[in-house]
Amino acid sequence: MLDSDLAQEIIAGLKDGSVVPYIGPGALADVTNKADNSPMPADSDSLILAMNNGQPMAPRLMYEFPRAAMNLELKKGRSYVERFLTETYGTKQWTRAAFHDWLASIQPKYVIDINRDTQLQESYSAIAHTLIVGCARLSGTDYRFKIYHYDGSSYKAVDQEAADPSLPILFKPMGTPLPEPSYIAADADYVDYITELMGGFAIPSFLKEYRTDKKYLFIGMAMTRDTERMVLSDIVYSAGSPTGWAVMPAPTDKERRFCNNKKIEVIEASWQELLAASQSEATPA
Known part of the structure; x- marks a missing residue:
């Protein structure tokens, strides 16, 4: 059950930038193909x-x-x-996720999305932002990311020095088809990406500074696979204490142990309850 006071604390943190959303496949559970109503494939299976x-x-x-x-x-x-x-x-044409519609109403300063779809980018399509996309198995560089500046209408590739960290930051570590396809997908991609992530070459320097002492809200995450847990651990490095909260309706013992080790508080609730609490706050008495 989601405590109302805690829900308001989290929502306030999302709005002021002290809490960073970390979005997993479960946030896309209600997305379907407009052509045949089939669900969007997002989780591993x-x-x-x-x-x-x-x-x-x-x-x-x-x-x-x-x-x-x-x-x-x-x-x-x-x-x-x-x-x-x-x-x-x-x-393919997909319906909008209720979670992304809600997140678009808040537009946090910094969002991490390990899904490979474009809904997060669509949520920020009306405003300028900085997009960071994970890459793997590149030659000629130690870095495992590409940075793009979005000016409100199109993306342009930029280097670290030209990136504007004052704009909203969208971090897509596992990739996206836009503005150009780039993905972390196969085992070889993850081995390369995680190695450079641990070495500090998969996150821009300005983001390393910005993420210090931030707390995280983990939404739609299944923390049962070592691969995703290794990525998570390095991306949230330098987090505050506690690290944040994981909204999970039915956490496993393995997930509980991992979250306890990482100082992540498990909230046994659905993300829909968080949305409901937010909407309740916005509704006048």
Whole structure:
């Protein structure tokens, strides 16, 4: 159950920038294809099935999406996986997620979104912002990110020195199809990305400074897989104490242990309850 006072504390933090949303696949659970009403593949299992023409793969590959993506990359090439993600998130028409509509009404200063869709970017499409996109297996550079300035109508690639940290910052570590497709997907991508993330080369210097002492609100996250937990741990490095809150309706023992270790308070509730609390606050008595 979500305590109303805690809900108001979190919402106030999202508005003033002291709390950073960290968005996982569960935030897209209500999104469907406008053409056939099919759900958007966002979590690991649904992505694997969609990538493999609706057919399950071997149990060891069904364990998590990066493993399955690596298997298909070895068979069909890296372009096959990248094309699948671009066609899934960049060309199909999807309904809006209720969570993203709510987040758009707040427009936090800094948002982390580990999904690969474009709804977060659409929420900020009317205002200038800075977009950071995760990259992997690049040659000629140690950095594992690309930075774009959005001027209210289009994106332009910029370097760290030219980026404007005073604008809202959208961090898409696992990639996005826009403005150009780039993804962290297969095991080899994650190995490379996490290695450079741990070394400090996957986050721009201005963001390292900005994130100091921030707290985080984890929404739609399943903290059961080591890959995502390693990414999370390094992205929220330098967090405040406690680290923040994870909204989970039914946390597992493994998730509880991880959150306890990372000083993340588990809130046994749904993100819909947080939205309801926010709307209740906005409604005059």
